[in-house]
Amino acid sequence: METNLLIAIANLVKDPVTNLKSRYKSINRANSMGDALEFYIKDLFCNSLHENNPEKKNEIYEKYFSYFGNQNNPPDFIVRDGDAIEVKKIEGFRSALALNSSPPKNKLCSDDIRITAVCKKCDGGNWKEKELFYVIGNAKSGIIKYLFFVHGTCYAADHETYDKIHAPIKKEVDSVLDSLGFEKSKTVELGKVKKVDPLGITELRIRGMWGIENPIKVFDYVAPIDQNAEFSVNAIMLREKYLSFPEKDRRNLEKLASGKFLIKDIKIKSPNNPAELLEAKLLSFRK
Numbered sequence: 001m002e003t004n005l006l007i008a009i010a011n012l013v014k015d016p017v018t019n020l021k022s023r024y025k026s027i028n029r030a031n032s033m034g035d036a037l038e039f040y041i042k043d044l045f046c047n048s049l050h051e052n053n054p055e056k057k058n059e060i061y062e063k064y065f066s067y068f069g070n071q072n073n074p075p076d077f078i079v080r081d082g083d084a085i086e087v088k089k090i091e092g093f094r095s096a097l098a099l100n101s102s103p104p105k106n107k108l109c110s111d112d113i114r115i116t117a118v119c120k121k122c123d124g125g126n127w128k129e130k131e132l133f134y135v136i137g138n139a140k141s142g143i144i145k146y147l148f149f150v151h152g153t154c155y156a157a158d159h160e161t162y163d164k165i166h167a168p169i170k171k172e173v174d175s176v177l178d179s180l181g182f183e184k185s186k187t188v189e190l191g192k193v194k195k196v197d198p199l200g201i202t203e204l205r206i207r208g209m210w211g212i213e214n215p216i217k218v219f220d221y222v223a224p225i226d227q228n229a230e231f232s233v234n235a236i237m238l239r240e241k242y243l244s245f246p247e248k249d250r251r252n253l254e255k256l257a258s259g260k261f262l263i264k265d266i267k268i269k270s271p272n273n274p275a276e277l278l279e280a281k282l283l284s285f286r287k
Contacts, residue, residue, distance in 0.1 A: 001063045001064055001080075002064075002080075002081075002082075002246075003045045003046060003047075003064050003079060003080075003082070004045075004079060004082055004083070004245055004246075004249060005045075005083065005133060005149065005235070005237075005245070006242075006245045006249040006250060006252075006253045007045065007047070007249055007252075008041070008044040008045045009044075009149070009233070009235055009253060009283055009285075010249075010252055010253045010256060011044050011045075011047050011049070012044050012147075012233060012285065013253075013256050013260075013261050013285055014256070015049060016231055016233075016285070016287050017040070017049055018143055018144045018230070018231045018287070019142060019143055019144075020036040020037060020040055020139055020142050020143070020144060021036070021141070021142025021143070022142070023036070023040070023049070024036040024039055024040070034087075034089040036139075036142070037087055037089045037137045037139055037144070038076055038077075038087045040137075040144075041076075041085065041087050041135050041137075042061060042065070042077060043057075045064060045065075045079060045085075046060050046061065046063075046064045048060045048061075063080075064079065064080055065077050065078060065079060065080055066078050066079070066080040066081070066122040066123045067118065067119050067122040067123075069115075069116070069119065071100075073114075073115065073116050073119065074086055074102055074105075074108075074114070074115065075108060075115075075119075075132065078108075078119070078122055078123070078130065080123065081123050082130075083130060083131045083132065083133055084108040084130045084131070084132045084133070085132075085133050085135060086105075086132065086133070086134050086135070087134075087135045087137070088134060088135070088136045088137070089136075089137050089139055090136060090137070090138055090139075090214070091138070091139070091140050092138075093138055093145065093146075093216075093227065094214050094216055094217060095214060096211050096212065096213050096214055097134075097136065097211060097212050097213075097214060098209070098210075098211050099210040099211060099212060100207075100209060100210065101114075101188075101189055101207045101208055101209065101210065102114050102210060103159075103162035103163075103166065103208075103210045104152075104155065104156035104157070104162065104210065104212050105132055105152055105156055105159070106132070106152045106153045106155070106156040106157065106158060106159070106271065107129045107130065107131060107132050107152055107153065107159075108129060108130045108131075108132045108152075109128065109129045109159065110125075110127055110128050110129065111128075112159075113188045114188055131151070131152070131153070131241065132151075132152035133149055133150065133151055133152065133237075134148075134149075134150050134152060134155060134215070135147065135148070135149050136148040136150070136214065136215060144231060145231065145232070146216075146225055146229075146231065146232040146233065146234075147232075147233045147234075148214075148215045148216065148225075148233075148234050148235075148236075149233075149234070149235035149236070149237075149283075150215045150219075150235070150236050150237075151236060151237035151238055151241055151280075153238055153241070153271075154236050154237060154238060154268055154271070154278065154280060155212075155215060155218065155271060156212070156271055157271040157272050158272055161272070162210075166190070166208060169190055169208070170190050170191065173190050173191040173206055174191065177191060177193060182194075182195075182196070183195050185203075187205070189205060189206060189207045189208070190206040190207060190208055191204075191205075191206035192204070192205050192206065193206075215234075215236070219234075219236055219268065222236075222266045222267075222268060222280075222282060223236060223266075223282055223284065226286060229286045229287065230287050231285075231286070231287040232284075232285070232286055232287075233283075233284070233285040233286075234282065234283070234284050234285075235281075235282070235283040235284075236266075236268065236280055236281070236282055236283075237280060237281055238278060238279070238280050238281075239265065239279040239280055239281050240279075241281075242281040253283075260285060260286050260287065261283075261284070261285045261286075262282075262283070262284045262285075263281065263282070263283050263284075264281070264282050264284075265279065265280075265281060265282075266280050266281070266282045267279060267280065268280045
């Protein structure tokens with residue numbers, strides 16, 4: 001079965017559920033509000049918001065998704081033969097996003113050392129890169145205040161931008177550890193030292209901690225958020241990405257356009273060169 005971001009947004013516009021606590025805690029689907037937000041986004045893609053049977057829910061997910069990640073192994077999920085989705089929950093309205101040891105991504109690449117072998121083999125393993133969407137949710141006390149869907153290509157620079165910082169720092173860390181005579185372990189992080197103490201029972205992990213500005217700040221010049229609204233949703237993607245979705249899904253979504261839901265053409269700054277403007281689409285919903 002097929003789904004995509006436009007179908008998810010159409011499901012949201014038609015049924016804008018905002019109380020995560022009552023929806024997911026009551027059916028024991030989530031241990032935290034971060035988990036609840038992720039389940040909510042999955043259900044938008046599957047149109048399964050009101051399926052309360054966990055077994056049936058899992059069967060639905062299997063039809064629509066080819067991979068589930070976790071906190072240490074991005075992305076959070078991959079649409080079958082489609083896009084990768086990374087969900088981030090924040091409590092502060094304009095808080096930055098914590099990406100931990102993984103730098104921002106404009107796309108998900110199969111040669112990324114930070115993704116699992118299982119992820120690389122999903123969808124038959126015959127892909128080199130997948131389009132990536134970040135989904136940022138401001139959820140406090142179980143209530144969603146806003147969602148921001150942002151196309152990775154609109155948000156993050158090319159991989160080389162981040163790799164050129166990571167590689168030389170890792171080289172210097174390795175040099176220091178060698179000079180101190182520590183036993184190193186292979187790691188995708190900046191460094192990992194084993195047997196730090198005389199008993200050989202302590203290890204040290206040296207990690208970079210990446211963060212990125214909230215898209216509310218990054219795109220405030222084209223996609224302002226109304227803090228007084230009960231619920232706000234923005235989605236930004238390249239225009240060519242929008243046009244790549246099936247025509248029937250674009251038409252179904254466009255039929256929902258109203259005073260509360262708008263679709264319009266915008267121009268945004270390129271993450272690789274702010275002097276260059278990229279043609280993009282803004283999908284905006286208010287409740």
